[in-house]
Structures are given as C-alpha cells and as structure tokens.
Amino acid sequence: EVIDGSSTAPHLRRARVFDEGGRGLMLVAQLTQRWGTQQTPEGKVIWCEQALPAGI
Numbered sequence: 721e722v723i724d725g726s727s728t729a730p731h732l733r734r735a736r737v738f739d740e741g742g743r744g745l746m747l748v749a750q751l752t753q754r755w756g757t758q759q760t761p762e763g764k765v766i767w768c769e770q771a772l773p774a775g776i
Contacts, residue, residue, distance in 0.1 A: 721765050721766070721767045722765070722766045722767075723760075723762070723763065723764075723765055724763050724764050724765075724766060725762060725763040726763050726764070727759070727763050727764065729757070729764075730745050730757055730764070730766060731745075732745055732746055732749055733745075733746065734746060745766070748766070748768050751770070752768040752769060752770045753768075753769050753770055753771050754768065754769045755767065755768040755769070756768075
C-alpha cells in the first residue's frame with residue numbers, strides 16, 4: 721500500500737521517453753495480480769497484490 725495525499729483518482733497512462741513521472745501505476749499494474757484504490761479523508765491509498773511462489 722502507498723498513501724497519497726492527493727484526492728485525484730489515479731489513471732493508467734504510458735509515460736513518454738523524457739517524462740519525469742507517471743510510470744509508477746503502469747509498472748504496478750503490469751507486475752502485480754491486482755491493484756486498486758481506496759479514498760480516505762486524507763487522500764487515497766493505492767494497494768496491490770502479488771501471488772507468492774508455491775512453497776513459501
């Protein structure tokens with residue numbers, strides 16, 4: 721989970737080559753099983769889930 725003080729809804733977007741930001745949520749979406757957001761009075765929480773390999 722990551723806490724973000726901004727109340728704006730996150731959205732997936734492809735960053736251009738020279739963009740300084742904007743890659744985080746796209747990476748999370750590609751590398752995890754599920755992700756989502758939860759609005760809070762202070763902003764939002766962005767969460768993700770990743771399955772562990774068998775036997776761990």
